[in-house]
Each structure stands twice: as C-alpha cells, then as structure tokens.
Amino acid sequence: MDARIAALADPARWRLVELLAERPRSVGVLAQLAEARQPQTTKHLQTLERAGVVTSERTGQRRVYALQSDPLRRLAAALSQLADTADQVGGARESFDRHRVTVNAERLAADETGWADGRAFRFVRSLPAAADQVWRYLTEVDLLAQWWVPEDLRVSELVFEARPGGRVVLEYRDVEDSDGSDVVAGRSEGVVTDVRAGEHLAYRNSPLLPHGSTAFTAHTDYALRPTDAGTELEVELRITDSTIQSADFIAGIELGFGQSLDKLAATIAAHTTRSTK
The missing domain is CATH 3.30.530.20 (START domain)
Incomplete structure (x- = not known):
C-alpha cells in the first residue's frame, strides 16, 4: 500500500496512469503524450510496475504498458474507509470541526x-x-x-x-x-x-x-x-x-x-x- 501511494504521488507518474487508463500504450507513445524524455518515462513506468499499478508486455520491438485496475480499486476502497472513519457522526473529526468554528468566532470577538x-x-x-x-x-x-x-x-x-x-x-x-x-x-x-x-x-x-x-x-x-x-x-x-x-x-x-x-x-x-x- 505504501509503495502504491508513493508511486502515484509523483505528478509525472500520475500523468502516465491517466494516459494508461484510456488504453494500453507503448513507452515511446507515452513519452510523446506526456511530453517527457523516454528514459525518464521508462523509469517512471518501472516504478509503477514494481508497485503493482501497471503491467507490461513486450510486443515485437515495443514494450506496451497497461493499467492494473484492481489495485487502484483496493486503494480507493481503503481511502474511502479512512474518510468514512474520519466523518463518523459524533467522532473526533466532528468535534474538531465544531471547535474550529467556535475558535474563529471567538478570535473575531476578542478585540480588546x-x-x-x-x-x-x-x-x-x-x-x-x-x-x-x-x-x-x-x-x-x-x-x-x-x-x-x-x-x-x-x-x-x-x-x-x-x-x-x-x-x-x-x-x-x-x-x-x-x-x-x-x-x-x-x-x-x-x-x-x-x-x-x-x-x-x-x-x-x-x-x-x-x-x-x-x-x-x-x-x-x-x-x-x-x-x-x-x-x-x-x-x-x-x-x-x-x-x-x-x-x-x-x-x-x-x-x-x-x-x-x-x-x-x-x-x-x-x-x-x-x-x-
């Protein structure tokens, strides 16, 4: 999970994931669409593959990458669960938000x-x-x-x-x-x-x-x-x-x-x- 989050956190790698969500693509095409150098693109794709986010296959002279949807769905489910825990009724986040509203009001009132x-x-x-x-x-x-x-x-x-x-x-x-x-x-x-x-x-x-x-x-x-x-x-x-x-x-x-x-x-x-x- 940590490796997956770290891999997706980089803006350049996130752009590659967006492109691969549309369809599988070769390294060369991905580099062109992302407006990046091919060696850099290859390194980013290797990082994504080690994290289980993409998979690849050599076809003739090209290496084609495809997005792995299941790991992304598991990550999305985990993030959604964290959000639900934070937003539970009567939970610590609710108290934090109530306190923040009160603090802002009192700061405005404290004028002398x-x-x-x-x-x-x-x-x-x-x-x-x-x-x-x-x-x-x-x-x-x-x-x-x-x-x-x-x-x-x-x-x-x-x-x-x-x-x-x-x-x-x-x-x-x-x-x-x-x-x-x-x-x-x-x-x-x-x-x-x-x-x-x-x-x-x-x-x-x-x-x-x-x-x-x-x-x-x-x-x-x-x-x-x-x-x-x-x-x-x-x-x-x-x-x-x-x-x-x-x-x-x-x-x-x-x-x-x-x-x-x-x-x-x-x-x-x-x-x-x-x-x-």
Missing part, C-alpha cells in the same frame, strides 16, 4: 482586553451516586485525574488542595504523548475559594499562555443536590480578566468541559455498576 468578562457557562449532570461519593471525584486527586480532561488528553500534573486557599494546578498533554516529548497541551493554576463537603465547591484558576502570563480567570462553582437516583451536579463557570490571547482557550470551554463532565458521569456509572455486582 476584557472582551469575555462576565460570560458564564452552565452544565448539569445527573450522576448515579450519592453526594459524598461524587464529592470524592471532585476533590481527591487520584479520582479527579480520571475525568478532569477530555478523552483525547491526559493529566500530566495535578494538585488540588480541597480547603479554602488550597492550590489548584492542572497540566495536561495529548493522550498519545506517552513519553512527554510533545509540547504541553495546557496548564492552569489557581486557588480553592469555598469548600462545603458534599454540597458546594468553588475555585478559580487561570490557563497560562505560552510565555507564562494568564489568559483569563475561570471562577468555577459546583453545587451538589441529592436526588432519588443519586446526585444532580450543577456547574457554573464564569469568566473574568480575559485577554485578547484568551480566545482559543475560551472557545474550548463548552465542548471540552462538557466532555470532561460526560467522562465523570461515565466513570461514576462504571464504578457504581462494579460495586453492585
């Missing part, structure tokens, strides 16, 4: 310091666990690390001191960056402002720009309410201190934080299922 101040995001999730169990997932570092970033990211550093004035540090990388050689995907630092076990948690934290200054400050409040089925978790995130450079960060809040909360719900549900078996 404070442009996003006062903006708020609200999330509600019904969780199948008691409030004290949900509280642990909000405040204990080992449980926080299981859900506090979307699926395509992993926590690389986490500090959460669940007391007023306690430190909050979250650093994350691409989930496939196993050795940490890629750049950090994001880092935020802040402080806990309110702690009422099993009822209310609040903190503020600020994503850091590449040079170390803050992009904006997010004030996040979690309210836990017991229900017959478990706990209703309501989260409000409010923006202050927004800079022009914060547009890309703010664009990711609704999608990214929403995915993280979905991950929290799934993690708690899985834990509850295991506990009842």
Whole structure:
C-alpha cells in the first residue's frame, strides 16, 4: 500500500496512469503524450510496475504498458474507509470541526482586553451516586485525574488542595504523548475559594499562555443536590480578566468541559455498576 501511494504521488507518474487508463500504450507513445524524455518515462513506468499499478508486455520491438485496475480499486476502497472513519457522526473529526468554528468566532470577538468578562457557562449532570461519593471525584486527586480532561488528553500534573486557599494546578498533554516529548497541551493554576463537603465547591484558576502570563480567570462553582437516583451536579463557570490571547482557550470551554463532565458521569456509572455486582 505504501509503495502504491508513493508511486502515484509523483505528478509525472500520475500523468502516465491517466494516459494508461484510456488504453494500453507503448513507452515511446507515452513519452510523446506526456511530453517527457523516454528514459525518464521508462523509469517512471518501472516504478509503477514494481508497485503493482501497471503491467507490461513486450510486443515485437515495443514494450506496451497497461493499467492494473484492481489495485487502484483496493486503494480507493481503503481511502474511502479512512474518510468514512474520519466523518463518523459524533467522532473526533466532528468535534474538531465544531471547535474550529467556535475558535474563529471567538478570535473575531476578542478585540480588546476584557472582551469575555462576565460570560458564564452552565452544565448539569445527573450522576448515579450519592453526594459524598461524587464529592470524592471532585476533590481527591487520584479520582479527579480520571475525568478532569477530555478523552483525547491526559493529566500530566495535578494538585488540588480541597480547603479554602488550597492550590489548584492542572497540566495536561495529548493522550498519545506517552513519553512527554510533545509540547504541553495546557496548564492552569489557581486557588480553592469555598469548600462545603458534599454540597458546594468553588475555585478559580487561570490557563497560562505560552510565555507564562494568564489568559483569563475561570471562577468555577459546583453545587451538589441529592436526588432519588443519586446526585444532580450543577456547574457554573464564569469568566473574568480575559485577554485578547484568551480566545482559543475560551472557545474550548463548552465542548471540552462538557466532555470532561460526560467522562465523570461515565466513570461514576462504571464504578457504581462494579460495586453492585
């Protein structure tokens, strides 16, 4: 497959394939139609033949080449499958496209310091666990690390001191960056402002720009309410201190934080299922 793609990637060879798709042709005729030298044409045809794209046969003094259609159909099917995978509903590409649209809109809106101040995001999730169990997932570092970033990211550093004035540090990388050689995907630092076990948690934290200054400050409040089925978790995130450079960060809040909360719900549900078996 790799040899086939490499062979077809060259514009001169692609022209020969187009000509052979019409009918089998000799080296000399192909060179004339492609307006190329015959030795170069011969080398290109040999590369295509080694890749299985064409076949040849000597007829008298001429060598005639013909296109192999089956390898091209297999390649086309493989490429089509890749495209279908990328375009699947609810897949990573769909999220990427949604985020790109939001980023472009926020970049246009970010025309001065404070442009996003006062903006708020609200999330509600019904969780199948008691409030004290949900509280642990909000405040204990080992449980926080299981859900506090979307699926395509992993926590690389986490500090959460669940007391007023306690430190909050979250650093994350691409989930496939196993050795940490890629750049950090994001880092935020802040402080806990309110702690009422099993009822209310609040903190503020600020994503850091590449040079170390803050992009904006997010004030996040979690309210836990017991229900017959478990706990209703309501989260409000409010923006202050927004800079022009914060547009890309703010664009990711609704999608990214929403995915993280979905991950929290799934993690708690899985834990509850295991506990009842």
